[in-house]
Amino acid sequence: MQEETMGLWDPRQFSNGDRLVTVKTVASILSIGRTKTFNLLNEGEFASVKIGRSRRISLRSVYEYIERLKREQNPNT
Numbered sequence: 001m002q003e004e005t006m007g008l009w010d011p012r013q014f015s016n017g018d019r020l021v022t023v024k025t026v027a028s029i030l031s032i033g034r035t036k037t038f039n040l041l042n043e044g045e046f047a048s049v050k051i052g053r054s055r056r057i058s059l060r061s062v063y064e065y066i067e068r069l070k071r072e073q074n075p076n077t
Contacts, residue, residue, distance in 0.1 A: 020049065020056035029062060040065070 021029075026046065027037040041048060047061040 019059045021059050021062075023055060023057065026057050026062055030066075 023034060023037050023041065027034050030037070040046060041055070041057065045061075045065050047058040049056050049058075
C-alpha cells in the first residue's frame with residue numbers, strides 16, 4: 001500500500017470508512033506510536049479482524065474513537 005511504504009497518510013485514500021487498515025496506518029493517523037496503538041486495540045477501542053497473522057483495524061472505528069475523544073474532552077460543544 002502506498003501510504004505505508006511512503007510512511008505518509010493521505011486522507012483522500014481513506015474516504016471509505018469500511019476500509020481495513022494496519023496498526024501502522026492507525027498509529028500514523030493518530031500521530032501515536034505502534035505500542036500505544038496496540039494498547040488501544042487491546043482495550044477494545046477499535047474494531048478489528050485478524051487475517052492470517054495480520055491484524056487489520058476498521059477505519060470507521062478509528063473515526064468513531066476520534067469523535068468519542070472530542071465529545072469527552074469538549075462536552076459543551
